[in-house]
Amino acid sequence: MQKELVTKKIDRRTTYTQSIIKKALIQMLHEMPIEKITVAGICRIAEINRGTFYIHYQNPYDLLKKMEEEYAAKMVEDIRQLIQLMMAKKDYRPLGMSMHHINVTDDIHRFLLTHNPSSSNIMQQMRREVEPFVKANMMEYYGFSEEKAQIAFELLYAGSQAVDIYLLKKNASPGEVDRMIAIMDDIIENGLGK
Numbered sequence: 001m002q003k004e005l006v007t008k009k010i011d012r013r014t015t016y017t018q019s020i021i022k023k024a025l026i027q028m029l030h031e032m033p034i035e036k037i038t039v040a041g042i043c044r045i046a047e048i049n050r051g052t053f054y055i056h057y058q059n060p061y062d063l064l065k066k067m068e069e070e071y072a073a074k075m076v077e078d079i080r081q082l083i084q085l086m087m088a089k090k091d092y093r094p095l096g097m098s099m100h101h102i103n104v105t106d107d108i109h110r111f112l113l114t115h116n117p118s119s120s121n122i123m124q125q126m127r128r129e130v131e132p133f134v135k136a137n138m139m140e141y142y143g144f145s146e147e148k149a150q151i152a153f154e155l156l157y158a159g160s161q162a163v164d165i166y167l168l169k170k171n172a173s174p175g176e177v178d179r180m181i182a183i184m185d186d187i188i189e190n191g192l193g194k
Contacts, residue, residue, distance in 0.1 A: 018056055020046045025063055026111050034060055071112050072122045076129050123161060131157070160184070 024045035026035045037060045043050050057063040112122065131153060138149040163184065167177055 014056075017048065017052060020084060021053060021056060021063065022049070022067055023066070025060060029064075029111060068112060068122060072125045075122065075126050079126060079129050127157060156188075 014168045021042060025037065027045055028041055039050055039053050039059060042060060042063070043053050046053075056067065134156075135146070135149040135153050138144045138152055139146065140150075142152075144152060163180060167180060172180070
């Protein structure tokens with residue numbers, strides 16, 4: 001029992017420390033490129049010493065890479081859960097899908113998708129996860145041929161990605177995100193002319 005309590009306390013401390021380090025990096029990335037960011041600068045903003053930084057990360061590039069990996073893993077897991085939910089409900093409308101997993105209040109995730117050049121790696125990872133499901137369900141739900149499903153997927157995925165980034169850049173509230181999803185679902189179901 002005592003050992004379990006100590007482990008939880010350490011885990012909370014580690015989580016907190018990593019969180020303030022990440023926030024410090026994001027703050028600096030708003031002001032300068034990663035090439036100009038130093039461990040000393042991150043430590044100054046996070047109010048930690050360099051030794052604490054090096055317990056968790058090798059350098060600013062390692063920190064950014066780990067942040068991207070964590071974010072991509074979370075998004076992929078969220079997409080998998082959403083796909084399972086859609087399959088259970090037999091609701092295959094694909095366009096609003098990517099927006100359901102965005103945490104519009106999280107500055108780290110917002111930054112990674114809107115300011116970070118390597119965010120395309122994150123988006124490609126999400127695409128690999130969702131593309132087979134969406135195309136298969138377009139063929140089943142809408143009766144599309146494989147080619148038509150591929151073209152529709154490309155159009156919907158690129159559009160959904162652009163809307164995601166638009167909402168993140170404008171710091172959309174959860175209500176605004178829900179409203180955009182409803183609009184996109186209406187367009188999917190009824191077309192542009194209605």
